[in-house]
Amino acid sequence: MAKLKLPVPPVPPQLKPLPKRPGKVYGPQTPIEHAGEAAATAVGWIDERTSLSGGARWMMFRKVPKGTNWFYTLGSATMFSFLSQAVTGVFLAMYYVPSSTRAYESIRTINNDVFLGEFVHGMHKWGSSMMVILIFLHMGRTFFFGAYKYPRELNWVIGVALLILTMTMSFTGYLLPFDQRSYWASIVGVNINGTGPLVGPYLSDFLRAGPNFGATTLSRFYAIHMLLVPGAIAALMGFHLFLVARLGTTAPPWVRAKSSEQLREEKVSS
Amino acid sequence: MADRTPPKSKYTADRNIPGAFEGETVTRRRFMTGSAHTVGAVAAGAFALPALGFALGPVFEEKRQPWQAVGAETEFAGDTYVPRTITIDATVGDSGKSTVYLRKYNSAVDSEPRDDYNNYIAISTACMHLGCPVHFVTSAQRFICPCHGGVYDFVGKVTGGPPVRPLDRFYTRVEGGQVFVGPRFSVNSELKRFSPRDPGEPLDGVGQFLYPSRPTMRKLPNT
Numbered sequence: 001m002a003k004l005k006l007p008v009p010p011v012p013p014q015l016k017p018l019p020k021r022p023g024k025v026y027g028p029q030t031p032i033e034h035a036g037e038a039a040a041t042a043v044g045w046i047d048e049r050t051s052l053s054g055g056a057r058w059m060m061f062r063k064v065p066k067g068t069n070w071f072y073t074l075g076s077a078t079m080f081s082f083l084s085q086a087v088t089g090v091f092l093a094m095y096y097v098p099s100s101t102r103a104y105e106s107i108r109t110i111n112n113d114v115f116l117g118e119f120v121h122g123m124h125k126w127g128s129s130m131m132v133i134l135i136f137l138h139m140g141r142t143f144f145f146g147a148y149k150y151p152r153e154l155n156w157v158i159g160v161a162l163l164i165l166t167m168t169m170s171f172t173g174y175l176l177p178f179d180q181r182s183y184w185a186s187i188v189g190v191n192i193n194g195t196g197p198l199v200g201p202y203l204s205d206f207l208r209a210g211p212n213f214g215a216t217t218l219s220r221f222y223a224i225h226m227l228l229v230p231g232a233i234a235a236l237m238g239f240h241l242f243l244v245a246r247l248g249t250t251a252p253p254w255v256r257a258k259s260s261e262q263l264r265e266e267k268v269s270s
Numbered sequence: 271m272a273d274r275t276p277p278k279s280k281y282t283a284d285r286n287i288p289g290a291f292e293g294e295t296v297t298r299r300r301f302m303t304g305s306a307h308t309v310g311a312v313a314a315g316a317f318a319l320p321a322l323g324f325a326l327g328p329v330f331e332e333k334r335q336p337w338q339a340v341g342a343e344t345e346f347a348g349d350t351y352v353p354r355t356i357t358i359d360a361t362v363g364d365s366g367k368s369t370v371y372l373r374k375y376n377s378a379v380d381s382e383p384r385d386d387y388n389n390y391i392a393i394s395t396a397c398m399h400l401g402c403p404v405h406f407v408t409s410a411q412r413f414i415c416p417c418h419g420g421v422y423d424f425v426g427k428v429t430g431g432p433p434v435r436p437l438d439r440f441y442t443r444v445e446g447g448q449v450f451v452g453p454r455f456s457v458n459s460e461l462k463r464f465s466p467r468d469p470g471e472p473l474d475g476v477g478q479f480l481y482p483s484r485p486t487m488r489k490l491p492n493t
Contacts, residue, residue, distance in 0.1 A: 100362040183365060188400040188417065195470040197480040202329055204468050209328040211466070211487055215361040216328070 065251035074138040081131040088124040098222035103178035135166055147250040155243045158236055165233050172225035332486040335453040343447050348376035351406045356451050369395045371406050379425055382461045392440035392451050393426050398433040401469040434472040455489040465489045
């Protein structure tokens with residue numbers, strides 16, 4: 001007997017079964033399975049609206065030349081030491097008082113009373129030296145590997161600007177504990193600035209906010225230290241990284257490209 | 271130069287720009303772009319210039335150093351220095367105070383002409399190398415700086431180390447038996463008075479022109 005095929009009533013779209021997904025046969029079914037997909041769903045939601053994943057892939061999954069070695073991590077190390085300074089600095093700012101009569105006491109409170117205060121302060125203090133050391137090692141790597149040459153000159157220039165800004169951070173941050181050492185070191189530093197002919201005296205006055213170390217000198221150093229320069233460093237670091245991704249990294253000088261026999265000059269001309 | 275393009279007409283209508291009016295020299299698109307940029311520049315200037323002035327203002331702010339009593343005339347002799355504390359900036363507590371060394375004018379060692387302001391000599395303790403605090407060592411009759419080894423003789427002239435000019439001085443005057451210390455001034459190696467400068471700024475030769483003093487802080491007139 002031939003099978004009778006009954007007509008199927010049209011199903012409303014809400015009741016139609018979901019299309020198959022790769023991986024699981026029917027896609028997430030139980031609430032637990034849905035929860036497991038939550039991160040992918042959230043990332044997908046953002047990516048659908050921003051197309052950021054292409055940029056992230058462009059940044060993270062680059063081709064690197066043969067011979068890339070540990071010296072190439074010095075730039076990232078500098079960046080992470082900056083991030084460490086930024087994070088510890090933000091939390092130090094929650095307890096620090098930039099007033100010439102109370103700064104020293106607030107640092108004492110951080111070191112003696114605040115939970116983990118001495119540790120975070122120490123991270124910020126020693127981390128600053130670490131950042132300066134790393135930035136010079138990174139600069140030396142760039143110099144000795146010849147990575148400053150065309151087309152990367154602009155990145156060298158930005159790097160020098162970042163070095164100067166880091167020095168500014170070291171200089172302005174040194175005053176903030178406001179003990180004898182930082183006070184006199186800052187006086188010496190400001191007077192070194194003043195020895196520049198013609199503009200030097202005005203630069204000193206700008207740094208001190210007047211002819212002497214006064215009430216606003218400390219808050220001025222504080223504002224430069226935690227608002228002005230970090231913003232500039234973050235922006236320039238972003239551009240620095242963009243250029244690294246854009247131009248790629250160089251091979252170490254001891255790695256020679258293998259040239260094709262057919263492309264040798266004497267072979268081509270003959 | 272045959273390939274040079276012929277000069278374009280000033281009028282947009284001659285240049286066949288769509289929608290151009292007769293006699294119009296600037297296209298509306300260009301005018302619109304220019305105006306938008308100008309408005310943007312005005313808006314940016316409106317917040318940037320006041321902020322810049324706010325930060326630079328203290329450079330041009332006038333600061334008067336008041337006369338401060340430091341003791342009776344009998345407390346100071348001509349052959350040694352007596353330290354006294356004066357207030358440079360009253361708003362910052364202890365860090366606004368400074369030490370000055372005082373003694374009587376002594377014609378055996380002082381060569382500069384006498385006037386109303388140097389019956390008593392007040393020497394600043396800011397080292398003229400980079401501003402560290404010097405102290406007077408009685409046994410050596412010298413001012414010694416602890417930071418980088420600057421040495422000054424009894425009248426404050428440099429005898430060794432990196433300082434670029436003699437120690438700064440303060441005007442002094444006597445009123446009712448009390449010695450008062452007033453504004454600071456700088457001296458060159460002949461102890462001639464100059465408007466106050468910062469440490470590290472030489473005053474001999476062209477130094478006084480290379481390192482201008484603050485326009486709002488001058489030495490007393492006719493001194």
